[in-house]
Amino acid sequence: MVSPGVAFLVRSSPILSFPLVLGVGLRPLSTRLGGLEIPTWAAVLVAITSLPLYAVFRVLLQNWRNRRAAAALGARLIPVVKGQSIGSVDILKELRFNREHGYPADGLNEPVQALGPVVNFRVLWMDTILTTSPEHIKLILSSDFNNYVKGERFKTGMRSVLGIGVFNSDGEMWKFHRQMTRPFFARDRISDFDILERHADAVVSLLRQRMKAGYSVDFQDLIGRFTMDSASEFLFNTCVNSLKANLPYPHNVAFPPAEANAPEAQATIKFVDAFTLAMLRLSEREVLGRIWPLFEMFGDKTAGPMRDISEYLDPIIDAAMEKKRLSGSQEKGESGEGMSLLDELLETTSDPKILKDEILNMLLAGRDTTMHTLTIVIYFFTMYPEVCTRVREEVLAHVGSSRAPTYDDIKNMKYLRAVLNETMRLYPSVPFNVRQVIFHAFSDEYSSTSRENINATVWPSADPNEKPFYLPAGSKLSYSVFMMHRRKDLWGPDAEEFSPDRFLDERLQTYLLKNNFQFLPFNAGPRICLGQQFAYNEMSFMIIRLLQAFSSFSLDEEAFAPGARPPPEWATAEGRKAIDKFRPKLHLTMSTKDGLWIKVKDA
Numbered sequence: 312m313v314s315p316g317v318a319f320l321v322r323s324s325p326i327l328s329f330p331l332v333l334g335v336g337l338r339p340l341s342t343r344l345g346g347l348e349i350p351t352w353a354a355v356l357v358a359i360t361s362l363p364l365y366a367v368f369r370v371l372l373q374n375w376r377n378r379r380a381a382a383a384l385g386a387r388l389i390p391v392v393k394g395q396s397i398g399s400v401d402i403l404k405e406l407r408f409n410r411e412h413g414y415p416a417d418g419l420n421e422p423v424q425a426l427g428p429v430v431n432f433r434v435l436w437m438d439t440i441l442t443t444s445p446e447h448i449k450l451i452l453s454s455d456f457n458n459y460v461k462g463e464r465f466k467t468g469m470r471s472v473l474g475i476g477v478f479n480s481d482g483e484m485w486k487f488h489r490q491m492t493r494p495f496f497a498r499d500r501i502s503d504f505d506i507l508e509r510h511a512d513a514v515v516s517l518l519r520q521r522m523k524a525g526y527s528v529d530f531q532d533l534i535g536r537f538t539m540d541s542a543s544e545f546l547f548n549t550c551v552n553s554l555k556a557n558l559p560y561p562h563n564v565a566f567p568p569a570e571a572n573a574p575e576a577q578a579t580i581k582f583v584d585a586f587t588l589a590m591l592r593l594s595e596r597e598v599l600g601r602i603w604p605l606f607e608m609f610g611d612k613t614a615g616p617m618r619d620i621s622e623y624l625d626p627i628i629d630a631a632m633e634k635k636r637l638s639g640s641q642e643k644g645e646s647g648e649g650m651s652l653l654d655e656l657l658e659t660t661s662d663p664k665i666l667k668d669e670i671l672n673m674l675l676a677g678r679d680t681t682m683h684t685l686t687i688v689i690y691f692f693t694m695y696p697e698v699c700t701r702v703r704e705e706v707l708a709h710v711g712s713s714r715a716p717t718y719d720d721i722k723n724m725k726y727l728r729a730v731l732n733e734t735m736r737l738y739p740s741v742p743f744n745v746r747q748v749i750f751h752a753f754s755d756e757y758s759s760t761s762r763e764n765i766n767a768t769v770w771p772s773a774d775p776n777e778k779p780f781y782l783p784a785g786s787k788l789s790y791s792v793f794m795m796h797r798r799k800d801l802w803g804p805d806a807e808e809f810s811p812d813r814f815l816d817e818r819l820q821t822y823l824l825k826n827n828f829q830f831l832p833f834n835a836g837p838r839i840c841l842g843q844q845f846a847y848n849e850m851s852f853m854i855i856r857l858l859q860a861f862s863s864f865s866l867d868e869e870a871f872a873p874g875a876r877p878p879p880e881w882a883t884a885e886g887r888k889a890i891d892k893f894r895p896k897l898h899l900t901m902s903t904k905d906g907l908w909i910k911v912k913d914a
């Protein structure tokens with residue numbers, strides 16, 4: 312297999328070989344055509360400078376075209392964030408550094424404050440537009456949905472893991488996946504809580520065991536196992552059983568008890584680690600953008616983890632296919648309780664590639680998002696014990712201290728829902744998302760001379776007296792719900808405060824109900840999260856079980872590894888960056904660096 316880097320170079324070879332062809336061919340050609348003798352040094356100089364000159368020419372031409380097209384539409388160009396170095400490479404470096412070591416939106420807040428809610432980070436002369444405006448996000452996700460796609464650039468980077476699954480497809484393929492999976496999220500299916508109950512009980516007893524033994528627990532790790540086990544059983548009827556593998560001990564326990572993992576846990580650990588690593592590799596590609604293949608010259612960095620993932624998943628898919636083959640037409644159409652997503656998918660397709668892609672896409676969607684939200688809810692319980700007490704009172708009033716909650720119990724618990732929403736407002740699982748303005752240049756349908764600007768679009772300015780913004784076709788966009796959820800002009804002066812009541816008191820009317828598109832933890836429009844209701848049920852169920860078992864939660868700051876604590880310089884920052892006691896980490900989704908070490912008190 313050719314590595315992504317080599318494939319990239321081969322694809323780019325026509326342009327990269329241009330200087331060579333020019334260097335070798337210029338002298339004989341000029342002699343033949345015009346009898347002109349070009350000295351060797353001049354031919355070499357022309358060859359060396361040809362590519363940079365061509366690049367400069369293209370950039371200038373593109374800028375001129377954009378200005379002209381914007382003027383023709385009565386629009387203006389999006390303000391560009393100016394870097395200090397050629398091609399604003401310093402901005403790229405800073406963004407990469409901040410992604411690894413900073414707080415989310417470090418390096419983005421300042422330009423947005425200076426230039427407004429939409430800016431263009433023109434790194435390496437390529438437009439990368441960032442918006443934090445609900446009006447623009449509404450256009451992207453809903454009212455002008457057909458003009459935006461995930462885009463080839465994004466999909467190529469994700470393909471080696473997510474294939475052509477629902478997350479990584481556009482157009483007809485995306486519709487096919489969406490139609491295929493939607494029935495599975497019907498209300499009766501997602502309110503069947505048997506699976507959740509078993510795994511939630513395991514979480515509670517593991518917490519109790521560790522407390523009894525006198526150790527703190529990494530709640531993020533523990534709850535990630537809960538969401539992984541629940542999702543795997545729900546999706547493919549086979550529990551990954553990650554809750555059966557041993558829990559880690561805090562870094563400050565000098566001699567943790569020696570515990571060997573049960574043999575059956577080994578395969579689980581390998582699968583879960585491979586899954587986590589594959590997601591990490593994908594997020595690294597996303598940060599590098601178009602040039603990511605150059606960092607994979609010697610091989611596809613997702614190939615190793617994907618081998619381990621396939622080793623685990625392929626037999627499960629094969630067995631389900633075989634079961635389906637043996638049962639034949641008997642079961643056809645009998646979708647209903649007890650059927651996993653995989654069983655349901657087998658009603659539509661028997662293509663193992665599509666089946667695997669879909670399962671992996673759903674696991675990505677279902678594990679890390681709910682893991683993160685539940686982790687931050689518990690973190691907020693440690694920070695705001697009065698909120699924890701109030702949710703607990705609601706739990707005891709609606710469900711009591713022992714019975715498992717039902718769908719209706721959960722639906723009626725308004726404060727719990729407000730706590731979940733407030734958590735997802737401040738720390739949404741998908742803080743940044745990407746799209747591309749669709750580009751139809753190669754469609755036969757559009758063969759006019761100005762075809763590259765078909766699908767160019769405009770966005771309104773916040774100030775109606777200002778001209779709208781012009782976006783060329785093909786522009787790469789990033790929208791940040793993380794930043795939008797913290798805007799004081801949208802949420803009020805207390806936007807950075809954790810206050811679940813804002814979803815219940817007059818602030819709901821004053822702020823949120825004025826503009827539904829300013830709160831989007833699950834996205835909106837045709838691509839809205841398919842698992843939204845499932846996620847609310849799963850998270851509420853787990854919190855209720857925890858609050859029936861435990862009366863309070865506390866943070867064990869000593870148990871956090873030194874590199875996982877917020878650095879001292881954050882203390883002088885504004886807002887939550889100064890207050891919070893964990894370090895957010897950004898990959899495809901958000902998490903906390905090195906987990907969340909807590910202690911719990913039995914109820």
Ligand code: HEM
Pocket residue numbers: 477478489542673676677678680681684735739740741744832833834837838839840841842843845846
């Ligand atoms: C707190 C929990 C969750 C949050 C915050 C969340 C958030 C999101 C967001 C922001 C998207 C849009 C992604 C994009 O545009 O690329 C999305 C899509 C999706 N989510 Fe969720 N999600 C959660 C849980 C789940 C669960 C538990 C499942 C299923 C088991 C799920 C299934 C999906 C699917 C299938 C999509 C793709 C929709 C499409 O592209 O058409 N999500 N989710």
